[in-house]
Amino acid sequence: MTINFQKMHANGDDFVIVDLRGQADFIDRDIVRRLGDRNRGIGFNQLAVMTDCExxxxRLAFWNPDGSTLDVCGSATRGVAWKLLRETGSSSVIVRTxxxxxxxxxxVGDLIAVDMGRPSLDWRDVPIACEMDTLAVSLPGSPAVCSMGNPHCTFFVDDVRDVEIEAIGPEIETHPLxxxxxxVHFVQIIDPTRIRLRIWxxxxxxxxxxxxCACGAAVNGIRRGLLSGSVDVVCDGGSFNVRWDGIGSVFLTGPVEASFSGVWSDDALQKS
Incomplete structure (x- = not known):
């Protein structure tokens, strides 16, 4: 067995695409963890698996490098769109997640835009463990939460450089709430149209x-009345644009770039 893959990134947010159209989907948690190992595997923030869809x-399935799944990934979705748009020569494409x-x-400028759908704002849909206002949940710092198909918790801070992300991020990620x-997002508002974002x-x-995460952070800032309906989100690796009218879909626009392609062999998969 071999796995053909393509490595891409969006402002350094790296992901791997495995195209299984015309094949059975054999990707499982063990394979994902081996592929995601940055020392012994390929390494990625997310894996996107393409399969046939009627x-x-x-159809896209998404994995984290620890073998857990997620419902959507904005960067990898745009990477798959980049691939499909070049295959077909069309200007738009629809994918199922x-x-x-x-x-x-x-x-414009070879950027790829995706309609990420409406954010989920009710506490049951994020989800959080008990009923409370998702604009200010009961944690120190009163963060706002929402879901873009995966949960997002946004803290608004004076300066992201002062945040000990390695310590705070894991604690909030695994909080019983x-x-x-x-x-977990840490957002510094530069002005109503621009934020600095760091992420766990x-x-x-x-x-x-x-x-x-860029979408979730912008949505929570717009809900709080801190941001306009179009926000440039500056991450460590570069910028995305997020648009939301406060009611409908969230639109994410940014660059994607191919890094390299390769083949992962059966021998590598069998190593512990």
């Missing part, structure tokens, strides 16, 4: 960026 160009059908399209764990990613640690 009502969309492809556990989040639902997502429409992706070319934007979040039964499915959560992504559920199941992944500190990434250079994250499309879905």
């Amino acid at each position: 009502d969309a160009a492809v 556990n989040r639902g059908l997502l429409t992706c399209s070319k934007d 979040f039964p499915q764990r959560t992504n 990613e559920r199941g992944g640690g500190i990434p250079l960026g994250s499309g879905s």
